[in-house]
Amino acid sequence: MAPSAVETITEAPPVAVGLKALADEGNYKQLAPKFNEEVERNGNVDHAPATYPHYLPTWDREKTYPSLTPFEHHDVAHEADPSYPELLGEGVTITHLTASIGSEVRGIQLSKLSAAGRAELALLVAKRKVVAFRDQDFVDQSIPEALEFGSTFGRHHIHPTSGVPEGYPEIQIVHRSAGDRTIDEFFTGRTNSVSWHSDVSYEAQPPGTTFLSALDLPSTGGDTLFANAAEAYERLSDGFKERLHGLKATHSAVEQANASKNRGGISRREPVINAHPIVRTHPVTGEKALYINPQFTRSIVGYKKEESDALLKFLYEHIAYGADFQVRVKWEKGTVVAWDNRVTQHSALVDWKTGERRHLARITPQAERPFETPFKA
Numbered sequence: 001m002a003p004s005a006v007e008t009i010t011e012a013p014p015v016a017v018g019l020k021a022l023a024d025e026g027n028y029k030q031l032a033p034k035f036n037e038e039v040e041r042n043g044n045v046d047h048a049p050a051t052y053p054h055y056l057p058t059w060d061r062e063k064t065y066p067s068l069t070p071f072e073h074h075d076v077a078h079e080a081d082p083s084y085p086e087l088l089g090e091g092v093t094i095t096h097l098t099a100s101i102g103s104e105v106r107g108i109q110l111s112k113l114s115a116a117g118r119a120e121l122a123l124l125v126a127k128r129k130v131v132a133f134r135d136q137d138f139v140d141q142s143i144p145e146a147l148e149f150g151s152t153f154g155r156h157h158i159h160p161t162s163g164v165p166e167g168y169p170e171i172q173i174v175h176r177s178a179g180d181r182t183i184d185e186f187f188t189g190r191t192n193s194v195s196w197h198s199d200v201s202y203e204a205q206p207p208g209t210t211f212l213s214a215l216d217l218p219s220t221g222g223d224t225l226f227a228n229a230a231e232a233y234e235r236l237s238d239g240f241k242e243r244l245h246g247l248k249a250t251h252s253a254v255e256q257a258n259a260s261k262n263r264g265g266i267s268r269r270e271p272v273i274n275a276h277p278i279v280r281t282h283p284v285t286g287e288k289a290l291y292i293n294p295q296f297t298r299s300i301v302g303y304k305k306e307e308s309d310a311l312l313k314f315l316y317e318h319i320a321y322g323a324d325f326q327v328r329v330k331w332e333k334g335t336v337v338a339w340d341n342r343v344t345q346h347s348a349l350v351d352w353k354t355g356e357r358r359h360l361a362r363i364t365p366q367a368e369r370p371f372e373t374p375f376k377a
Contacts, residue, residue, distance in 0.1 A: 028304040035163075036177045040357075047178035047357065051237040052139060052328065054213045055361050057163020057173040064267050065169075071155050073368045075208065076115075077122035084124060101129040101228040101344070102327030108133070110336055112142050118152045121338065122209050126284050130226040130339035130346075132329050138336045139213045139361065143168050145328060146213075146363065151338035153209040154365030157200060160253060160268045161260040169268070171361050174212070174348070178357040183350055193350035196227060196320055196349050197295035198341050199364060202251040204274050207341040208367025214335045216359040221352030224329050230289040230343045231325035232318055233279060238377045241279070241288075245375040248275040248301045249292050249312070256296075278315075282343055289343040290315055291370055319345055331360075342367060 040056055043049035050056055086224075088094055092107035110133055112141060113121065125131050138146065147170055155169035163173045186193070189326070199207050212224075233241065253271035261267055278300070280291035294316050299307040329337055339346065341364075 035175070036179060038210070039178050042159055046146075046180070046355070050178075050216060050357065050359060052359070052361075054143070055139070055165050055171070055173065055215055055359070057175050059163055061266055063268065067269060067272070070204065070369075071366075073154055073205065073208075073366065075122060075284050075367065076119040076127075076152055076340070077126050077209075078119075079116075080119040080123035082123065084120045086114055087120035087124060096128070097132075097329075098325075098327045100231045100325050101226060102131075102329065103128045104132045104134060105339075106134045109361050110136055110138050111145070113149075115152070118149070122153060123237065123284065124339045125209055125340050126282060126343070129228050129230070129344050130327060130329065130337060133338065134332060135334045136213070136336045137334070139215055143171065146361075147171070150211060150363035150365055152365075154207070154309075154367050155205075157203070157207060157269060157364040157366050159200065159267055159364070160271065161256060165361070170327065170363070172364060174358070174360040174362060176350075176358045179355045181353075181355060183353055186350070193348070194320070195224070195295065195347045197226075197293040197343045197347070198229075198291070198315070198345050199362075200253070201276070201291070201293060201296045201341075202253040202272055202274055203366065204272070205366045205369050206276075207364045209365060210339055210341050211349050211363040212337045212339075213361045213363075214331050214333060215361060216330050216357045217333065218352040218354060218356035218358055221349070221354075222331060222358045223349050223351075224331070225347045225349065226327050226329065226339060227319050227322060227345045228284070228325040228327075228343070229307045229319060229345055230287040232322055233290050235318070235322070235325070242375050242377070244278050245372065246291075247278045247303075249278050249308075250275050250298045250301060251296045251299045253296070262376070273298075276370040278316075279372050280342060280370045281373045282340075283368055283371075285343075288341060288372070291342070292316070293345055296327045342370070 039047060040050045041053055095104045158169045159172045165171050250273055252273045257267040257271040276291055278292055279288050281288050292315055
């Protein structure tokens with residue numbers, strides 16, 4: 001079975017759920033970090049308070065939202081200068097972490113980018129798939145300023161179940177409290193925490209350019225893996241590629257919503273199921289990428305269960321085992337990681353047992369409805 005996946009996103013006080021979807025079961029296993037508000041806000045003898053308490057997760061049980069409506073998405077990367085004069089100008093260094101995916105940039109502040117610089121950022125992320133911007137002051141600006149930045153790249157997505165900063169549902173919080181020891185319990189029933197996925201792929205218009213900012217980190221561990229789903233497509237034979245074209249698979253939010261409610265959590269919207277092409281085309285680069293993932297994909301439209309399970313299992317394992325088109329990003333204080341959810345998958349690694357806090361904030365602009373272009377050998 002392919003490794004299955006999740007960034008640990010808090011779901012509900014007092015216990016927040018990190019969801020684990022098994023590709024061959026279509027349900028969720030739970031890695032359940034405890035949210036200790038007293039320790040997070042005030043610290044204790046072993047742990048300092050959260051550095052950014054205004055980014056701590058909250059859950060408003062009374063607040064719900066209507067179903068998402070279609071919108072016209074325009075990718076600002078279409079306007080970008082491919083020489084990146086604003087983004088990668090004098091004093092800026094870029095290091096490619098692998099040949100096909102992942103770069104690291106130092107010497108530029110995202111918070112100071114002009115409109116042209118933001119467009120160049122979108123193009124660079126589309127081409128390199130994931131870019132770690134180091135030494136950023138991004139989380140030191142106000143949340144409204146961060147949201148204004150994110151709105152450049154699409155309509156903000158409000159996550160249906162995760163914790164959010166009070167008053168700002170457009171920010172999704174990735175959080176594990178200081179002193180939490182449920183990792184040990186989790187590994188009594190699992191051999192690893194690897195869990196490949198694309199964020200909220202069940203939406204009719206899933207995310208494109210996405211941002212995750214470091215707030216508090218363990219001293220080591222908690223890295224994030226990313227896979228290049230466009231290169232994964234290219235590795236397939238022409239005959240297999242042609243067979244995949246025209247196929248759609250369903251992506252479901254139902255299991256995530258049920259898991260949250262079963263643990264006393266929330267569901268801000270009625271869960272949806274949408275069908276997307278298995279081969280998705282990027283609107284700017286024209287690249288084709290595999291668009292399925294074991295957390296949210298359920299079945300191939302028109303296939304019998306055994307047929308669908310067999311094909312999806314192959315695709316999940318193809319991506320999961322493709323270390324030569326993956327990159328591992330190590331978090332540092334001040335890091336903002338930007339990636340393109342349309343052509344990548346990712347997995348947080350839950351591998352530290354020190355009880356240190358891991359706290360990040362995600363801005364998740366939605367993009368176009370997934371589409372495919374005709375197969376060409």
